[in-house]
Amino acid sequence: MTTRIAAVVGVSIGLIVSFALLTLLWFGVAGILTVDGIDLMRIFWPSSVMLTVGWRTTPHGIFMTFSSIAINCGIYGILAILTRTGIAKMGALWNSD
Numbered sequence: 001m002t003t004r005i006a007a008v009v010g011v012s013i014g015l016i017v018s019f020a021l022l023t024l025l026w027f028g029v030a031g032i033l034t035v036d037g038i039d040l041m042r043i044f045w046p047s048s049v050m051l052t053v054g055w056r057t058t059p060h061g062i063f064m065t066f067s068s069i070a071i072n073c074g075i076y077g078i079l080a081i082l083t084r085t086g087i088a089k090m091g092a093l094w095n096s097d
Helices: 004-027 040-044 044-056 058-095
Strands: none
Touching: 004 040, 004 058, 040 044, 044 058
């Protein structure tokens, strides 16, 4: 797997997570993402805090939502690249015997 493919996969997963959580928020059932007092939405979408802090007017809120989605996609893309690099380094160390 190349770095570009890893980045695209990570960004795609970030986009899917963002839209899934926005859908739950839209229907008002985002409370199901709490397990033993831990808010899973903050774990899977750390930049979602911007949604509750940034809404003042509709255009500003829409911009904040798009910014939050872009940040989340970037986070997942970077995590995918780091995971790919780590696995490649471990494979190189394993085969160096």
